[in-house]
Amino acid sequence: MAGEILDNRGRGDAHWHWPAVHPEGRKFALITAAASFVTALLAWETLAWPLAFLTLGVLAFFRDPERVVPQGDNLIVSPADGLVSLIAQVEPPKELIVDDGSGSAGLTAGPVTRISIFMSVFDVHINRAPIGGTVRRVVYIPGKFMNADLDKASDENERQHVLVERPDGLMVGFTQIAGLIARRIVPFVKPGDLVAGGQRVGLIRFGSRVDVYLPAGTDAKVVLGQTVVAGETVLAETGTQKLIEGVSQ
Structure with a gap:
């Protein structure tokens, strides 16, 4: 298939x-x-x-498992299976912003929407590219192994930042974060690789979290508490800002 x-x-x-x-x-x-x-x-x-x-x-x-990836130039798909545990306006990680000497620009400084997806041990742990394009950065940061569901895990846990640039120059960054049980982040890609949207790009062993940094001016199309599927659930449409509400039932 x-x-x-x-x-x-x-x-x-x-x-x-x-x-x-x-x-x-x-x-x-x-x-x-x-x-x-x-x-x-x-x-x-x-x-x-x-x-x-x-x-x-x-x-x-x-x-x-195989996934059917929605096709569309403006779509950003989920890189992970799991629960949308946090949605917040934050500054992207400095590793995705600062000049890394590669000659490729990073993300622009300034608050953007971050979607955090918590993966339990029962979720599929293969991570996928949120957009198609060129992998510009893969930055590994050693750190702690606290509960990945905590907000501060984004800054203190062992993690790996990945930046993908579309052919039109739009960039989406995401971060694989180790958790209490997770002890290894395994990348499948390196800077310079071309990836398709929804392509497998790595995994985190035994429970963890993935943060996605949407482009400026883009809101989430998912709501807090929603369960998403890697490579299939559309997290956002670039340049679209709209309040979306959900009802827990």
Whole structure:
């Protein structure tokens, strides 16, 4: 199905299938499966069964389902699965603003809308590009491992900033943030790479958060408390400002 065009008039072929497991997770599943097998041979059933269930949990955590990415030059799609836990007007991280010596400009200083998406251990943890274009920056920052649901996690936790520039010059930055359990941010891209909107660009192991910095003059099309899907949910349309309200029910 990957690369197939589907539309709102029924074109394409859609059917459910078991999601693939990302290669990053296969080694962990192999280790737990081997441990379960060995303990079963030794008749240590009190360990064998929990290890078997842990293997299934690892496979589920690293699942990598296909996504149907909305197409449109003005669309910004969610880079992560999870809960919209914070929406605020903030200054973008300095790492995405200051001159990094690469010859490519960063984001313009000034308050913009930041959408924070919290990923629990039950969410898919593959992160995707919010727009198509050229990766201009990938900046890793070591830090703490406090609860990723806290606002200050954006400034204090281990994190990785990514900046993508569209062909027309518009830039969107996002930050992968480690959490209490997460201990590694794994990038799939580097500066200079070309990415499509919704393309896989990295993952964070075992619970975390992603912050998205919308361009100036752009409001979120999602509301606080909404569950979003990486590569599919439209977070914003560039240049659009409108109050959107939701009702919890």
